[in-house]
Structure formats: C-alpha cells, structure tokens
Amino acid sequence: MAERVLVTGADGFIGSWVVDAFATAGYSVLGLDIRSPADRRNPRSDGEYVVCDLRDGDIEGVIQRFRPNLISHHAAQASVPGSVKNPVGDAMLNIVGSLRLMDAARRHGVRKIIYAASGGSTYGVPRYLPIDEAHPLDPVSPYAVSKHTVEHYLRAYQFLYGMAFTSLRYANVYGPRQDPHGEAGVIAIFSRRMLGEGDPIINGDGLDDRDYVFVGDVAEANVAAATRGDNECVNIGSGVGTNVVAIFERLRVLTGYRGARIHGPPRAGDVPSVRLDPARAAEVLAWSPRTTFEEGTERTVAWFRDRVRAPIPR
Ligand SMILES: NC(=O)c1ccc[n+]([C@@H]2O[C@H](COP(=O)([O-])OP(=O)(O)OC[C@H]3O[C@@H](n4cnc5c(N)ncnc54)[C@H](O)[C@@H]3O)[C@@H](O)[C@H]2O)c1
Numbered sequence: 001m002a003e004r005v006l007v008t009g010a011d012g013f014i015g016s017w018v019v020d021a022f023a024t025a026g027y028s029v030l031g032l033d034i035r036s037p038a039d040r041r042n043p044r045s046d047g048e049y050v051v052c053d054l055r056d057g058d059i060e061g062v063i064q065r066f067r068p069n070l071i072s073h074h075a076a077q078a079s080v081p082g083s084v085k086n087p088v089g090d091a092m093l094n095i096v097g098s099l100r101l102m103d104a105a106r107r108h109g110v111r112k113i114i115y116a117a118s119g120g121s122t123y124g125v126p127r128y129l130p131i132d133e134a135h136p137l138d139p140v141s142p143y144a145v146s147k148h149t150v151e152h153y154l155r156a157y158q159f160l161y162g163m164a165f166t167s168l169r170y171a172n173v174y175g176p177r178q179d180p181h182g183e184a185g186v187i188a189i190f191s192r193r194m195l196g197e198g199d200p201i202i203n204g205d206g207l208d209d210r211d212y213v214f215v216g217d218v219a220e221a222n223v224a225a226a227t228r229g230d231n232e233c234v235n236i237g238s239g240v241g242t243n244v245v246a247i248f249e250r251l252r253v254l255t256g257y258r259g260a261r262i263h264g265p266p267r268a269g270d271v272p273s274v275r276l277d278p279a280r281a282a283e284v285l286a287w288s289p290r291t292t293f294e295e296g297t298e299r300t301v302a303w304f305r306d307r308v309r310a311p312i313p314r
Pocket of ligand 1: 075078118
C-alpha cells in the first residue's frame with residue numbers, strides 16, 4: 001500500500017509544491033491548511049484537502065482518520081517582520097501549533113515528521129560562510145526562535161517516543177506561487193512589480209548576499225527525506241550567494257523592465273550576507289539543488305507573466 005503523507009500548510013507557497021511532489025512520487029497525500037476551499041490560493045495542487053487550524057483545530061481527528069505514516073510540516077506564521085509585530089501570535093502557531101501536531105502524531109504512530117525549518121534565520125548573524133550545520137545557532141528574531149524551538153521538541157520526541165524527524169533548514173526559497181505581496185520573497189515581489197505592478201525598491205544598498213533555492217528542488221528534498229536522513233538537521237540551499245542588485249538586473253533582462261534602480265532605507269533587523277553549505281544534504285539525503293538561478297528565475301518570471309493581465313507600459 002502507498003505510504004500516506006500529511007502535508008500541513010498545503011495551500012501555501014512551498015507546501016503546495018510539496019503536495020505535488022509527493023503525489024508525483026506515488027504517495028497518498030492529504031493536504032491540511034487553515035484556508036477554506038473558497039479562499040485557497042493553490043487549488044490545483046494534487047491530493048485531498050482538509051481545513052484545520054493547528055492552534056486549536058481537531059488535528060487529532062485528522063490524523064486518526066487519515067493515518068499518515070509521514071507528516072511534512074509547513075504550516076506556519078512565515079514572516080520575520082510578522083513575528084516582530086506579534087511574537088505571541090507567532091509562538092502560538094509556530095511553537096504550540098507544531099507541538100499539538102507532533103503530540104497527536106506520536107499518539108497515532110506516525111513514523112516520521114519532516115519539518116520546514118529556517119536556515120536563513122536560525123543561525124543568526126553568520127560567523128563564517130558558507131554556514132554548515134555545525135555553525136552556532138543564535139536566532140535574533142521571534143520567528144527564528146520559534147522555528148528553531150521546534151527542532152528541540154523534535155529531538156525530544158525522537159528520544160522519548162522514537163518518532164523520527166528530519167529538519168530541513170531552508171535558505172531563501174523562491175519560485176512560482178510565491179506571494180508577491182508579502183514582506184519577503186524579493187524575486188516574487190520584483191517579478192510582479194517589473195511586470196507592471198510598480199517600481200521595485202531595493203532596501204539599502206542591496207549588496208548583501210542571500211542564498212536562493214528553487215521551490216521545486218525544496219519539494220524534492222522533502223520526498224528524499226521520506227526515506228533518508230532520519231534525526232538530522234540539514235541545510236537546504238544552493239550554496240551560492242546572490243545579492244539583490246544582481247537579482248534586479250537578472251529580472252530586468254527577463255521582464256524587459258526599463259525603470260531605474262531605486263534604493264530605499266535598509267530594513268531593520270536584516271542580517272548581513274548568508275550562504276548555506278548544502279554538503280550535508282548531499283550526504284544524508286542524496287539531495288543537491290538541481291535548478292540553476294538562471295533557470296529558476298526564468299520559470300518564476302514566466303509564471304508571473306501568465307498572471308499579469310495588463311502590464312503598465314514604461
Ligand atoms: N519561504 C521561505 O523562503 C522559507 C524559508 C525557510 C523556512 N520556510 C518555512 O517553510 C514553511 C512554508 O513557508 P511558505 O513560504 O510556503 O509560507 P506560506 O505562508 O505561503 O505558507 C504557510 C501556510 O500555512 C497556512 N497556515 C497559516 N496558519 C495556519 C494555521 N493556524 N493552521 C493551519 N495552517 C495555517 C497558511 O494558510 C499557508 O497556506 C513555513 O514553515 C516557513 O517557516 C520558508
């Protein structure tokens with residue numbers, strides 16, 4: 001019988017790709033999200049779908065009925081500025097919601113939880129680059145704290161109950177379906193703007209590097225973690241640093257945008273350059289990023305172009 005995987009945050013940017021990747025790999029998939037079917041943003045993702053709020057919904061009932069072997073946990077308050085504005089709300093979902101999920105999972109014999117952790121924030125201000133998994137963990141935002149806290153619970157539940165986990169510490173994930181109106185996701189925001197929604201603004205000088213990994217590769221890392229990498233925390237990144245000015249210029253070529261480069265004030269709380277070392281993921285998950293930045297940005301812009309009705313001429 002096919003393995004059964006429950007994907008939380010299934011209507012989100014990354015979760016919707018994870019649903020599709022597991023379905024393509026032959027798993028039986030149930031997606032869970034707080035969004036009602038009428039409000040869904042990614043309704044074409046494969047798999048069954050259930051509405052549940054991880055903070056106070058009947059997660060136990062969902063697990064009891066579906067009987068998953070695996071859970072890929074993506075539901076979260078996923079914004080750093082959002083966590084600064086409302087640290088209690090962030091913790092209620094990212095810590096307590098995750099713990100409710102894990103506790104129901106261990107009571108119903110779930111074999112393993114694959115967890116969407118944050119390699120971009122959990123290590124804090126980098127002490128060396130590229131950041132490997134031995135780098136000190138020094139979260140400096142409520143979001144980074146809440147995301148990392150769950151890794152401790154996963155370790156404890158593995159020790160106490162033998163429930164396995166893999167924590168995938170994502171770099172900056174980008175690609176089709178990313179919300180272009182959020183506070184993060186510069187590639188989505190700039191693509192949408194350059195295609196007609198307005199001028200993109202670069203925060204500060206735009207010269208700090210970030211590590212951008214394509215969402216399809218991230219979804220594949222989840223499928224790899226279903227059968228490998230038990231009880232490991234691994235970086236999921238490209239290992240390549242790219243700054244916002246380079247992104248601007250790349251997207252300018254792809255979109256034909258002719259506006260000038262506009263800089264705004266730097267954003268408070270942004271850490272300096274970050275680049276993750278993905279070597280451990282190659283070792284324990286047999287996973288490496290496959291999509292080049294050139295290909296990934298091309299696919300992303302093509303996706304946004306299909307959704308722009310009337311570009312503003314410039
Ligand atoms: N996007 C990135 O670059 C990145 C980097 C590192 C880690 N992550 C992690 O990956 C995961 C997915 O991120 P994303 O960018 O796809 O975010 P997203 O906001 O697109 O997806 C999160 C999903 O969780 C759902 N959700 C929110 N509150 C819920 C609740 N109370 N109960 C059930 N579902 C709820 C939302 O409706 C949404 O569909 C998050 O855990 C995030 O912390 C993302």
